[in-house]
Amino acid sequence: MVGARRILVIEDDAETADQLVDCLQTSGFSVDLAADGEDGLERARSADYVVMTVDRMLPGIDGIEVIRRLRDEGVMTPALILSALGEIDDRVRGLRAGGDDYLVKPFASREMLARVDALARRSATVVKETILRVGDLEIDLLMRIVRRRGREIDLLPREFQLLEYLVRNVGQVVSRAMLLQHVWDLHFDPSTNVIDVYVGRVRRKIDSGQAYPLIHTVRGVGFRLRAPE
Amino acid sequence: MLLSKTLRSSTLKLAFIYVLVFSSGVFALLGYVYWSTASYLYERSDQLLNIERESMDDAYRKTGRDGIIALIGRRSGDNFFSDWVYLLTTPTYQYVAGNLGTWPRALHPEPEWTTLVTLHPEPANTGAVLRAASRVLPDGSHLLIGRKIEDLHGLLEKIVTVLAWGAGLFLILAAAAGISTSRRSVARIEAINATSLKIMRAGLGERIPLRGTDDEWDGVARNLNSMLDRIEELMESVRQVSDNVAHDLRTPLTRMRGRLEKGCNQRLGVSQYQSLLNDTIIELDEILSRFSSILRISQIEMRNQQAGFHDIDLAQIAREVVELFDPSAEEKGALLQLLANEGVPVFGDRDLLFDALSNLVDNAIKHGGDNNAVMIEVRRGASGPVVTVADHGPGIPADERKNVLKRFYRLEHSRNSPGSGLGLSLVAAVANLHGAQIEIADNAPGLRIELRFPPPEKAAHQRSLQALAPSP
Numbered sequence: 013m014v015g016a017r018r019i020l021v022i023e024d025d026a027e028t029a030d031q032l033v034d035c036l037q038t039s040g041f042s043v044d045l046a047a048d049g050e051d052g053l054e055r056a057r058s059a060d061y062v063v064m065t066v067d068r069m070l071p072g073i074d075g076i077e078v079i080r081r082l083r084d085e086g087v088m089t090p091a092l093i094l095s096a097l098g099e100i101d102d103r104v105r106g107l108r109a110g111g112d113d114y115l116v117k118p119f120a121s122r123e124m125l126a127r128v129d130a131l132a133r134r135s136a137t138v139v140k141e142t143i144l145r146v147g148d149l150e151i152d153l154l155m156r157i158v159r160r161r162g163r164e165i166d167l168l169p170r171e172f173q174l175l176e177y178l179v180r181n182v183g184q185v186v187s188r189a190m191l192l193q194h195v196w197d198l199h200f201d202p203s204t205n206v207i208d209v210y211v212g213r214v215r216r217k218i219d220s221g222q223a224y225p226l227i228h229t230v231r232g233v234g235f236r237l238r239a240p241e
Numbered sequence: 242m243l244l245s246k247t248l249r250s251s252t253l254k255l256a257f258i259y260v261l262v263f264s265s266g267v268f269a270l271l272g273y274v275y276w277s278t279a280s281y282l283y284e285r286s287d288q289l290l291n292i293e294r295e296s297m298d299d300a301y302r303k304t305g306r307d308g309i310i311a312l313i314g315r316r317s318g319d320n321f322f323s324d325w326v327y328l329l330t331t332p333t334y335q336y337v338a339g340n341l342g343t344w345p346r347a348l349h350p351e352p353e354w355t356t357l358v359t360l361h362p363e364p365a366n367t368g369a370v371l372r373a374a375s376r377v378l379p380d381g382s383h384l385l386i387g388r389k390i391e392d393l394h395g396l397l398e399k400i401v402t403v404l405a406w407g408a409g410l411f412l413i414l415a416a417a418a419g420i421s422t423s424r425r426s427v428a429r430i431e432a433i434n435a436t437s438l439k440i441m442r443a444g445l446g447e448r449i450p451l452r453g454t455d456d457e458w459d460g461v462a463r464n465l466n467s468m469l470d471r472i473e474e475l476m477e478s479v480r481q482v483s484d485n486v487a488h489d490l491r492t493p494l495t496r497m498r499g500r501l502e503k504g505c506n507q508r509l510g511v512s513q514y515q516s517l518l519n520d521t522i523i524e525l526d527e528i529l530s531r532f533s534s535i536l537r538i539s540q541i542e543m544r545n546q547q548a549g550f551h552d553i554d555l556a557q558i559a560r561e562v563v564e565l566f567d568p569s570a571e572e573k574g575a576l577l578q579l580l581a582n583e584g585v586p587v588f589g590d591r592d593l594l595f596d597a598l599s600n601l602v603d604n605a606i607k608h609g610g611d612n613n614a615v616m617i618e619v620r621r622g623a624s625g626p627v628v629t630v631a632d633h634g635p636g637i638p639a640d641e642r643k644n645v646l647k648r649f650y651r652l653e654h655s656r657n658s659p660g661s662g663l664g665l666s667l668v669a670a671v672a673n674l675h676g677a678q679i680e681i682a683d684n685a686p687g688l689r690i691e692l693r694f695p696p697p698e699k700a701a702h703q704r705s706l707q708a709l710a711p712s713p
Contacts, residue, residue: 205569206603210565210569212572
């Protein structure tokens with residue numbers, strides 16, 4: 013986490029690129045910009061990036077082709093595909109080519125940040141811990157037990173998975189779509205507030221009657237699990 | 242014009258080839274019939290001649306030349322031998338006995354019987370066609386015996402005439418059949434062509450007329466028609482999308498524009514600006530999500546059939562949907578009841594089926610009224626898997642049931658509750674992709690929606706089709 017986390021943005025539309033760079037720089041990344049697939053390939057090969065965002069449709073070499081070539085050459089930098097194309101078949105194609113996540117334009121910048129963060133963390137931490145701790149919360153991944161201040165909390169299997177995902181991304185914003193994707197393995201945007209209500213139930217079990225809340229709602233984006241400083 | 246087309250058409254060429262092949266067959270057959278009839282008749286006649294040769298030889302052996310004269314004399318009085326001819330001459334061909342005037346020039350007697358020959362009439366003789374044989378008797382006299390074969394020839398001629406007429410008639414019939422078949426085909430192609438032209442000029446309303454003969458041409462016409470139906474459907478859905486975009490997206494966009502304009506023109510405080518921008522973003526997000534819903538539905542509708550389908554368990558999906566919606570139901574004071582005792586396999590797309598079922602359950606929770614009990618049942622029906630979602634809300638009036646599957650359609654009483662009016666049309670699109678039927682019924686009271694999937698055998702068939710298709 014410390015030091016300049018470098019990100020490569022491959023995006024041909026100048027204004028979108030500006031917004032992306034701006035947004036990523038504000039969150040502490042150092043950003044390189046490539047305006048077409050050729051340039052993107054060059055840069056991705058030559059430098060060590062934590063994450064790259066790749067526009068699906070680029071002049072010259074197509075975004076998916078860029079990722080495919082990089083993967084063939086052994087460059088494994090996590091890639092977030094940004095696409096204006098429809099999601100159903102295209103998402104599959106993008107992920108099959110070696111993309112790690114997929115976001116359909118237009119997107120909220122915070123949703124994009126949340127996903128970049130998740131990818132960056134993934135490349136940084138591959139720790140095989142069996143007990144995760146945040147503040148006074150403790151989850152035992154082997155025994156599937158959750159305790160807060162030593163008191164065991166009863167969670168349904170899916171609730172446990174949801175909490176685990178939040179804990180693994182502690183401090184990071186996690187969007188509704190990300191939860192649906194990682195906890196339910198579903199790839200669509202629920203138009204209703206089911207996820208909120210579901211998280212609400214987990215929150216009640218985890219946070220009610222405690223000294224401080226762990227699960228926070230981030231308005232307009234999703235949720236964040238965080239212990240007070 | 243039709244005639245020139247007929248002559249050009251490949252069907253006519255084929256007809257000609259058929260006529261050629263069949264007629265050579267028929268001619269070969271007729272030739273054989275003639276040949277075998279003729280040789281049979283000749284054989285019969287020749288047998289009689291051979292017998293008579295022996296009688297002559299016998300007579301000569303017993304009593305010499307006089308015996309033969311006596312035999313010829315007997316024969317001339319015998320009715321049975323009326324069409325026989327005999328001639329006995331001296332070695333210098335001077336008449337001795339018999340009913341033939343002069344020795345035929347074509348016949349050269351030898352010591353033994355000559356082979357049988359056919360003699361054409363000579364004016365000096367009977368004027369008849371003869372089948373004859375001759376020999377030189379040991380005493381030097383010449384003997385000729387023969388049969389008139391006029392009637393045999395007449396018979397054969399008659400047979401030839403009949404066969405020739407038959408062959409001619411056959412040729413005419415075959416040619417007529419070829420031309421009429423070809424004309425029929427050309428006429429059908431013309432009909433298809435004419436319809437295509439009309440469609441290009443006027444639009445997709447036209448269809449190729451069926452003859453009801455259920456032949457290949459009807460099959461082609463039917464398939465082309467259903468292709469046209471499908472194209473029309475897709476065009477209609479594209480048109481609907483643009484209509485809907487115009488209608489349902491313009492309104493909020495106009496509202497937002499007005500708000501931003503107002504913000505531009507008025508001097509507002511920072512917090513007021515902030516809330517104005519926030520509101521605008523929220524509304525914009527709503528529009529975007531609605532927009533992507535429309536796109537998603539169109540994509541599902543136009544999607545490559547069955548691509549990305551797997552064997553999945555509907556009951557498992559229903560369990561997960563119920564689990565996901567359990568907190569929401571609890572919050573609304575509704576009770577979710579799941580009836581799924583066994584695995585119910587279907588061939589489908591998990592994401593889409595989950596989405597569709599989510600929409601049904603979400604609707605049932607939202608519109609189910611107070612003390613709502615939503616029942617979700619998954620079972621193996623007699624004709625295939627069935628998913629039922631039923632609530633005890635106000636339901637949908639019978640005359641509205643068809644409309645609720647349309648995009649953006651909202652019932653009068655729910656127009657003010659949140660929702661995009663896209664949920665059920667998504668369900669319809671997903672069901673359609675899976676070959677499932679949607680049934681909207683009265684739950685007395687409440688709404689009962691059933692998705693009836695095709696039977697597993699049919700799904701297995703589709704699966705094998707998919708296995709045959711080249712992978713993308």
